Amino acid sequence: MSEGVIKKFMYVNRKPPYGTVYALESLEVVLIGAAFDQDVSLAFIGDGVYQLTAGQSTGGIGMKNFSPTYNALGDYDITKLYVEKESLEERGLAIDDLMEVVYEDEDEDYAEKPSIRLVSRAELADIMAEQDVLLNF
Amino acid sequence: MKFGILINEGPYQHQASDSAYQFVKAALEKGHEIFRVFFYHDGVQNATRLASPPQDDRNIIALWSALAKEHNLDLVVCVAAALRRGILDENEAKRGGKDAHNLADGFRISGLGQLIEAGIQSDRLVVFGD
Numbered sequence: 001m002s003e004g005v006i007k008k009f010m011y012v013n014r015k016p017p018y019g020t021v022y023a024l025e026s027l028e029v030v031l032i033g034a035a036f037d038q039d040v041s042l043a044f045i046g047d048g049v050y051q052l053t054a055g056q057s058t059g060g061i062g063m064k065n066f067s068p069t070y071n072a073l074g075d076y077d078i079t080k081l082y083v084e085k086e087s088l089e090e091r092g093l094a095i096d097d098l099m100e101v102v103y104e105d106e107d108e109d110y111a112e113k114p115s116i117r118l119v120s121r122a123e124l125a126d127i128m129a130e131q132d133v134l135l136n137f
Numbered sequence: 138m139k140f141g142i143l144i145n146e147g148p149y150q151h152q153a154s155d156s157a158y159q160f161v162k163a164a165l166e167k168g169h170e171i172f173r174v175f176f177y178h179d180g181v182q183n184a185t186r187l188a189s190p191p192q193d194d195r196n197i198i199a200l201w202s203a204l205a206k207e208h209n210l211d212l213v214v215c216v217a218a219a220l221r222r223g224i225l226d227e228n229e230a231k232r233g234g235k236d237a238h239n240l241a242d243g244f245r246i247s248g249l250g251q252l253i254e255a256g257i258q259s260d261r262l263v264v265f266g267d
Contacts, residue, residue, distance in 0.1 A: 005257050022145075025178055028217060032249035036257065133256040135143070136264050137178075 007132035008039045013048035014136065017067065018058065023051050024066055026137035031069075034076035041080035041131075042073075043124060049087045052098045052116065067099065074103025074115060081115045084124050140164055141255030142174040145266030147182035148197040149190070153265040154183045158200055160263065165208055173211040173255040174201075176244075178266070181219040184212070186241035198241050205243030212244045213251045 011030050015022040033040065044052055051067070058065040070081070081101060088094060095118055104110040119127065128134060142161060146153035161171055176183055188198045205212050214224060220233070226246050230238035240246065256262045 007257055009253075009256060021178065025218060029177075029249050029252065033253040035250070036253045038253070038257070133262050134264075135256070135262070136266065137145075 009133045010041050010131040012043045012136045014046045016047045016050040022137045040078050043082045045084045045087050054099045070101050079103040079115050082117050082119050085118050086121045139170045139172050139260045141172045141259030141262040143264045144176050144180040145178040147179035154197050157265040172259045175252045176214045177218055181214045181224045184214045184224055184241050184244040185239045187239045202241050202243040214244050214246050216246050
């Protein structure tokens with residue numbers, strides 16, 4: 001194993017949740033990767049912002065609705081979900097159209113805090129530049 | 138430099154595997170180290186030894202197998218992605234009660250932790266995909 005090394009891992013989600021398997025299999029990497037105690041964040045850009053939209057219902061297409069899984073990420077200490085503001089706006093979406101994703105902050109008596117952080121394209125570029133490993137899905 | 142490689146697309150449909158192959162070959166020729174090549178999403182299809190392209194075309198799977206043999210490469214196929222797409226080694230075929238297995242020489246099936254480890258251990262993780 002790789003003890004002691006902590007790298008900044010960012011999973012960049014660029015595709016809608018259904019239509020292709022990228023979003024679902026990206027989430028599988030995130031969950032497995034959580035066991036490695038790295039500094040993990042997720043970014044949602046382009047059509048990837050649809051992965052976080054509220055009220056997803058997949059009954060009509062015979063696929064599993066895996067969107068509740070995003071809310072479990074906090075239990076894996078994954079608390080940074082960056083959503084690009086311009087990508088939302090370009091699709092006529094606002095933060096209110098997204099699910100509420102929260103985590104419990106151990107340092108503040110387990111207060112619930114939002115995991116979704118709205119950032120501009122320029123801000124996200126800066127955050128990406130700080131990463132050691134970018135995994136694009 | 139030590140490279141980790143991630144391939145996210147299947148052969149022929151997409152150039153990702155070809156590009157990754159050329160990259161790995163060039164990197165090795167320049168004296169770089171390839172820590173691991175990890176196959177995910179439809180990239181797992183690069184590991185079927187049953188692929189039978191026409192004779193005047195490249196055989197991407199065979200190219201990977203040969204390169205792995207020559208340079209002792211670690212070619213790892215994600216188990217979850219592989220099983221749902223019908224890429225099986227002898228072990229997995231037995232476990233799933235299937236009548237055949239199709240993993241090509243030089244590949245091995247393992248978990249996603251191998252990808253994360255490649256990210257940690259490599260100087261650069263290079264992703265080939267759509």
